[in-house]
Amino acid sequence: MDSTRPHILVIGAGWAGYILSQQLDDTKFRITVVSPHQTFAYTPLLASAATGLFFSRLAEEPIRRAHRHITYYRALATSADLTRKTVTCAPSVLQPDGRDVVDTENLFAVEYDIVIIAPGCVNQTFNTPGAAEHCFFLKTVSDAEAIKAKLLSLLEVASLPTTTREHAKELLHIAVVGGGPTGVELSAELTDLFDEVSKTYPHLAGLPSITIHDVAPEILGVFHAKLKTHALQTFKKHGVEVKTNSHILKIDEGALYTKEDGRIPAGMVAWATGNKQCDFVESLHGVSKGTRLGRVLTDQRLRMLKDDQSILENVYALGDAADIYDRGLPTTAEVAVQKAEYLVNILNSSPSGLVQSPSPFTYKQRRMVAYVGGTDGVIMGKQDWTGEAAWLAWRSGSLGWTRSWRRKAMILASWAWNLLGGREIARR
Ligand SMILES: Cc1cc2nc3c(=O)[nH]c(=O)nc-3n(C[C@H](O)[C@H](O)[C@H](O)COP(=O)(O)OP(=O)(O)OC[C@H]3O[C@@H](n4cnc5c(N)ncnc54)[C@H](O)[C@@H]3O)c2cc1C
Known part of the structure; x- marks a missing residue:
């Protein structure tokens, strides 16, 4: 492998990290992805998968792909030394019973030229007992x-x-x-x-x-x-x-x-x-963080900010774990995807990944959709809709989230099959 190419380390393979892992130019960069599961979840499809509308494996995509030259470590980033450009990781080891065990005995370090922080958030329980x-x-x-x-x-x-x-x-x-x-x-x-x-x-x-x-x-x-x-x-x-x-x-x-x-x-x-910050983001000190969700803050070019608001060079942050300092953008896949595509464009268009003054990120708010059951939905956009048309838009939107034609075809086939023979959960 050509070690003169800049090394990009992507932390997390959710909506933000997955897009980066698949779209950053792997002939220009050495790309390493660290994430505790070897697949990425299409979160908007999870409620349907949980209720047996289709086989749950259709709601995920593998990170390793035959045509991509990336290094993937099934691990959690546990801490970062942003001055020495090193991230410490703990293997996340899949057990025969399906659980993941974090192996803190075998920590390893990954050095980088550019790090992209996208570990998402964890579930917020407000410490409710039980x-x-x-x-x-x-x-x-x-x-x-x-x-x-x-x-x-x-x-x-x-x-x-x-x-x-x-x-x-x-x-x-x-x-x-x-x-x-x-x-x-x-x-x-x-x-x-x-x-x-x-x-x-x-x-x-x-x-x-x-x-x-x-x-x-x-x-x-x-x-x-x-x-x-x-x-x-x-x-x-x-x-x-x-x-x-x-x-x-x-x-x-x-x-x-x-x-x-x-x-x-x-x-x-x-x-x-809702969400709260993961341990890794909490462990980052000396960086600027938002008050409500504790997200790390970036400038409008997604470069992470120190706590004195100066820019940390070669450190980017996006997805649910980050926000632009003056924006308060929602924690959604829409935001994560748009930011990831923006960063892919910037990094791929420069020879070294170090663009001096790219144009700032701008977020385009798309319509918001929620399914309410029984072929009925609500859509808020330029116009508000409800009813069957909203449900149809929601269903086709669900397909739109999937990034592979194979998954789209299989989900469509499952829907058709359900109409004829009922859901898997009712049949198993
Ligand atoms: C059920 C559900 C439905 C949703 N529906 C919609 C929708 O319809 N539209 C919409 O816009 N948004 C939707 N969202 C929100 C959307 O999923 C999130 O905003 C989006 O996933 C954020 O992307 P992300 O890459 O920041 O984080 P995530 O997608 O959460 O991915 C983070 C990744 O980082 C990994 N990770 C965590 N900690 C570490 C660590 N320390 N080191 C390395 N890796 C780490 C995680 O395992 C995960 O793989 C939905 C969310 C859920 C839960």
Whole structure:
């Protein structure tokens, strides 16, 4: 390998890191990617995967590709010395039972010329007792698979002759904590799933229920009022209860506890209340960070800022882990993708990757879509839409997120197959 080419180290292979790993010019740079899973997750597809709309492996893409010359380490970046241009990493070792174990005994260092920091965020539980232990999250394909397995298990336990109808009702109550787009879409997909499994589990008719809890006074906070009302009406029509101003006190096996209602039995509690910074970002000292989410701050060219607001040369940051100092951009794939494509253009267009004064990054806000179940959705853009047209736009948008034609074709085939034969979860 030609060691005279600048070495770019990409930390994280989510929406931002994956695009960089696949689109940076591998004839111009030596590229190393460090990320704890060897695949990248299409997060907008996870709620569908969790409810068996298609095989969950279709919601991910491998980082290693035959035609790409990159080095990939299945590891976590644990600390960085930005002066010495070195990042310390810990292997993330896949166990036979599917768990990842971080091997802190075998740390290794990676030196770089340019580092791009994109490790995303982790789930925010606000230290709610029992949340980390008992709740189901939806950030990775493994999370989606865990939800699917739990749903199937609940349906089967509820079907046993030893399970009373009363207990079956409790088991089939799914509580979703968080009324943002992720919680809303998961609830919508669950509604469709329960509707469909009523054919394969007719003895459970009328027992499944879904409740969305949010501490805020309304769900889908950023959407226009008319769209929020539409979402609420659709949920009501499908029997989804929405509890706003609901304060979760703790979670334990089989129940959540709220300040307002006390103990509420639930077979599964899905937690979708947003993001907080990962340990690696927290470990970065002497750099500028935002006050609300603790994201590292960059200038408008995505160069990371020191805590005195001067630029750290050859250190870029993007995705959910970073924000531009005066912007407050949302933590979305839209932002991560646009920033990654901007950085790819800058780095690929210069011989050394060191462009003196590229034009600043500008974010183009695209329409915002949320699925609310039963072929209904809400879209906020130049015009607001609801109903079947919004659902169709959402479905085609889901396909748009996938970056490989093979995945698109397989997802389309799964949808067609579901129409004919039902979802995998109901058939397995
Ligand atoms: C269920 C769900 C649905 C969503 N739907 C939408 C949508 O419809 N539209 C939209 O715009 N946004 C959506 N989002 C938000 C979107 O997924 C995120 O904004 C986006 O993933 C951020 O990209 P990222 O690259 O910063 O981080 P991520 O995609 O989270 O990737 C970060 C990567 O870094 C790795 N990593 C973490 N720590 C380290 C470390 N220390 N060292 C090395 N690697 C590390 C992680 O394992 C991961 O692979 C959704 C999110 C979820 C969870």
